[in-house]
Each structure stands twice: as structure tokens, then as C-alpha cells.
Amino acid sequence: MDRTTIDVAGMAEGMVPGQIRYGELLLGAGTPYQWRKLKGWETLPPQDSGNVPRSGDHGAHLGRLLAQTRTIGLDEVIVRAEAYRFGAVVEALNDGTPLAIDEQPLLVHLDDRGPLLAWARVTNRDVPVEPAYAIGTVTGAALEWEATDPRRYTPAVQHAETGLPEPCLPWHTHPDTGRPRGVPASTGNVTAYNLGKAPTHPVVIFRGPVDTPALINRTTGRRLEYRVALEPGEQLTVDTFAxxxxxxxxESLLTDASxxxxxxxxFTLDPGDNELEFRAAPSVPADPRAAVALRWRSAHW
Incomplete structure (x- = not known):
């Protein structure tokens, strides 16, 4: 599933500091579910180290650090409601935190930065039943989630789009010499901004007519290119996360990659500015209908 098409920003609207939303379940301020401790959220996830020990010297050769799964724990949860409806409140908590195959949006709003998003699923739920349960109170409840993608994201989806490079329009000419001047109708270049500190995976959509569409990230040096001729209006969607x-x-075109x-x-967007270029086969004149569009969320560790 293309996660950039899910309206997580709408789910985040109205959240206040101290609230956590998992799917349709809202926890924290203003709800029957209060909590005192959140673990694993403002913590770097564990990493696999690519360091290799030096054979004849101290230390190691520097390698990549690859983040592992993020585990998020909500501890010291207090569930409180009137005794006559307490069963329904506990049932709503159970229904909202089931064992599931797919991950759901987990939104955490802690402070003035606003909510951040992770995709996670519940791996543990503990609602202790003690004498106070009979009067509508549970203390010491706990929830745990596991996020296979350890990054946290801004809920809003960002967009960028550009066409193929085109020559200057006729009216972009000098009145005396007739030479082109000004800027072309499209340069084929666009900047994508990742406002976080972690690389993020965009969804890239090539739209025809275009032969051998390519998108080059000059910031990272990486490239997507496919040996295919897209018809007018035909789209090739590249989900770089999936x-x-x-x-x-x-129809998959993975085998048509050049x-x-x-x-x-x-193919990721680095933190900060990413300078992108949309190109195609030079033997075919650029069509103004051809375009590439990107969707992404800024990513944070």
C-alpha cells in the first residue's frame, strides 16, 4: 500500500500535547486513558553496525549504521471511568489494540513540535485486574508497539513536480538579435525538501508521453530510469519504500529498469534540499505533457 495516499494529516488535526492516536483509538489528555511514561519514541532505535575490525591496528574501519525495528512502550497507563460504563471503556481499548497483520498509523503529540507519525502494530497489551477495577479504575496498564520502519514522519505529505526540459518559448527572444533569452518553459529540474534528519522514500510518478523516463537525484547521485515508452496520460508509479x-x-516494470x-x-531523499532532474531519451523531442511528480513525508530519527 502506498502510505503517502493515506490522510494521516486529517487524523492529526485536533490533537493536543499529551495525546497518542493509534488508528481510531485516542489515548491521553481528555480521554479515559491517561499515561505517565512513553519509551522508545524519543530514543534512537538499535542499529546494525557495518564496522569491520582492523586486522593490524586498533579499532575498526567505519561502516554504515542501519536502524533496526523501533519498539514503543506506553507504561503506567491509568484507565478510569464511571463503574457503569467501565466495561465499555476497557472494551474500546481492547478493540483499538488488536493483534493485526498490517501496521497502522501511530501519532504521538508531545509538545510544540506537533504530532509525529510512525507505522506500527500492537505487540503487547496488559490491563491488570485488581480490586479497584470494580469501581472503574485500572492502574499499571501498558501497551507496546513495534514499528518495522523505525523512522518518524511529519503527517503532512509534500509534493513536487516538473516537466521535461524545453527550449525557450518564442517570445523569449531578443527583439534585435532574435536569440533566445530568459528562462525556458521548463528546465526539468525541481528541488525536494526533506525537513527531517533521516532519509525518506518518495513515491515517484512518471507521466507520458515520454520515452525512457529518468529521475536523477543530483544530491545523492542516485537515479531511476526505465526503458519504456509511456503513452499520453499513461503513468508509471515507483514506490521506493516498497x-x-x-x-x-x-504490470510490474522492475525488469525494464536500465x-x-x-x-x-x-532511491531516497536526503535531509535538506535534494536537487532532482527529470530526463528522457534525447532522440525524442520533449513533449510538454510529460511530467514527473513526487510525494513524500519528511523523516526524523
Missing amino acids: GTATLPDG LASWPEQT
Whole structure:
């Protein structure tokens, strides 16, 4: 599933500091579910180290650090409501935190930064039943989530789009010399901003007519390129997180990637500005209908 099409920003609207939303379940301020401790959220996830020990010297050769799964724990949860409806309140908590195959949006709003998003699923729920349960109070409850993608995201989806490079329009000419001046109708270049400190995976959509569409990230040096001719209005969607490249009918074009193309899952937007170029086969004149569009969320550790 393309996660950039899910309206998580709408789910975040109205949240206040101290609230956590998991799917439809709201926890924290203003709810029957209060909490005192959140673990694993403002913590770096564990990492796999690519360091290799030096054979004849102290230390190691520096390698990559790859983040592992993030575990998020909500401890010291207090559930409180009137005794006559306490069963329904506990049932709502149970229904909102089931064992599931798919991950759901987990939104955490702690402070003035606003909510951040992770995709997670529940791995533990503990609601202790003690004497106070009979009067509508549970203390010491706990929830735990596991996020296979350890990054946290801004809920809002960002967008960028550009066409192929075009020559200057006729009216962009000098009145005396007739030479082109000014800027072309499209440069084929666009800047994508990742406002976080972690690389993020965009969804890239090539729209025809275009032959051998390519998107180059000059900031990272990585490239997506496919040996295919897209018809007018035809779209090739590349989900770099899922590692897929599909046409609207579901046909995969992964095997049509050129030798210059990087594996889809390695094509990310670095923190900060990413300078992108949309290019195509030089033997075919640029069509103004051809375009590339990107969708992404800024990512944070």
C-alpha cells in the first residue's frame, strides 16, 4: 500500500500535547486513558553496525549504521471511568489494540513540535485486574508497539513536480538579435525538501508521453530510469519504500529498469534540499505533457 495516499494529516488535526492516536483509538489528555511514561519514541532505535575490525591496528574501519525495528512502550497507563460504563471503556481499548497483520498509523503529540507519525502494530497489551477495577479504575496498564520502519514522519505529505526540459518559448527572444533569452518553459529540474534528519522514500510518478523516463537525484547521485515508452496520460508509479514500479493495470516494470538505474529502495531523499532532474531519451523531442511528480513525508530519527 502506498502510505503517502493515506490522510494521516486529517487524523492529526485536533490533537493536543499529551495525546497518542493509534488508528481510531485516542489515548491521553481528555480521554479515559491517561499515561505517565512513553519509551522508545524519543530514543534512537538499535542499529546494525557495518564496522569491520582492523586486522593490524586498533579499532575498526567505519561502516554504515542501519536502524533496526523501533519498539514503543506506553507504561503506567491509568484507565478510569464511571463503574457503569467501565466495561465499555476497557472494551474500546481492547478493540483499538488488536493483534493485526498490517501496521497502522501511530501519532504521538508531545509538545510544540506537533504530532509525529510512525507505522506500527500492537505487540503487547496488559490491563491488570485488581480490586479497584470494580469501581472503574485500572492502574499499571501498558501497551507496546513495534514499528518495522523505525523512522518518524511529519503527517503532512509534500509534493513536487516538473516537466521535461524545453527550449525557450518564442517570445523569449531578443527583439534585435532574435536569440533566445530568459528562462525556458521548463528546465526539468525541481528541488525536494526533506525537513527531517533521516532519509525518506518518495513515491515517484512518471507521466507520458515520454520515452525512457529518468529521475536523477543530483544530491545523492542516485537515479531511476526505465526503458519504456509511456503513452499520453499513461503513468508509471515507483514506490521506493516498497521497491515496486507498476503501471495502472498492475504490470510490474522492475525488469525494464536500465543498467544505470539504482535499486528502487535505495532511491531516497536526503535531509535538506535534494536537487532532482527529470530526463528522457534525447532522440525524442520533449513533449510538454510529460511530467514527473513526487510525494513524500519528511523523516526524523
